[in-house]
Amino acid sequence: MALPFKKRVLIVEDDQEIRNSFSLIVNSSQKFMVVNSYGNCEDAIENINKDKPEIILMDIELPGMNGIQGTKIIKEKSPHTDIIMVTVYEDSELVFEALKAGASGYITKSANYMELLSALDEIVKGGAPMSSRIARMVIDNFHVNPNSPLTKRETEILQLISEGKTYTQISEELFISKETAKTHIKNIYSKLQVNSKSEAIAKANLEKLI
Amino acid sequence: MALPFKKRVLIVEDDQEIRNSFSLIVNSSQKFMVVNSYGNCEDAIENINKDKPEIILMDIELPGMNGIQGTKIIKEKSPHTDIIMVTVYEDSELVFEALKAGASGYITKSANYMELLSALDEIVKGGAPMSSRIARMVIDNFHVNPNSPLTKRETEILQLISEGKTYTQISEELFISKETAKTHIKNIYSKLQVNSKSEAIAKANLEKLI
DNA sequence: CCGCTAATCACGCAAGAAGTGGTATTAAAT
DNA sequence: ATTTAATACCACTTCTTGCGTGATTAGCGG
Known part of the structure; x- marks a missing residue:
């Protein structure tokens, strides 16, 4: 393997021991090299343009x-x-927050030699390394509730509401009168116990109705 | 391994050859057994309570x-x-539709012996087998756009709008006057080129602003 | 220090959209 | 035969939005 093309890895982790152990593992690989490691985000951010890392192993709990x-x-x-987030927790809130923030992988600190390196490999080949539990958490998040209290038509209309359509647009799109659209929406509101479009959308997302 | 505890696998796939080859692979494992296989969903649905499969390998393109x-x-x-969806396509629309429908895994028909069995293993241990590309696709779907045209405050307000809050609730929650909330929302609308709360939510989701 | 942006607050008024509370008919499903 | 889903209309109230205008304060970067 061509040495000059080792992927540049940065480590952000406040525990000195873990930092060292991760560094050793990463540097032991032919394909990766640790360009730097920091105990906090602030330093990492300041030097990001100098370090030019292609991959960052990022702790969640950090000072500052x-x-x-x-x-x-x-x-x-x-x-x-x-x-790649590296953390002790597999708490769902944290996972989703991290993914929203831009993380492309999520592994635990208990990761051993092989798991760490295969996560790096996975990233390089365009994947998204995750533990089984995280993968399932993420996939479950997509699942639409099959026991919706709404009828087919109501779900259809809720879908259009979530696309930002007005009463008039909905009625035109479904070839029904505006009054009918209103009736359906009233029924949706009463079933979901809400009283506005945006509340309905919020509840729909929360309960995975659409 | 105890034979009576083999996991029950059902195959739904219209191509006879693939069906046979998958059956052979699954049955070759100590941990799994094929309880039945069908060429279409209708038959599978009809017999689901009789077959009682724990895992289904499901094709997407099927007759009917x-x-x-x-x-x-x-x-x-x-x-x-x-x-587990088993398909030739990795088209993003299809993937997300399948996941919303309730799929817990997504592999391609090119899957070999080992890939197929490890997908089954992955499911059994509570994971979600996916190819690298699918995993990345799914994770990328979470990422919030870091180049939002909105200010911090506007994003905060957009967030509250997406939670179904009214002008009054927003102003109370942020300790600002209702008029100020209105001003912010007007600015949000003009930046996003929309003219209602629900349109703003739709656009925000589309462009991953929240 | 100056200029810009963000964030805050405020008023008014008109038009349209949305929400509330009824009633009612028809077809399909049970 | 009864219920559910889908359709439709009316009347009335309230909220939202569009458009305009103006002002103050704080913070940042040049």
């Missing part, structure tokens, strides 16, 4: 700015850097 | 009802059956 906030800022400054 | 529609119906009738 946390890893999720840091991920957002780094992705703004360096959009093509892939970030 | 397609695999996505079939997945929806099967998940209604048998919520605990895990469904």
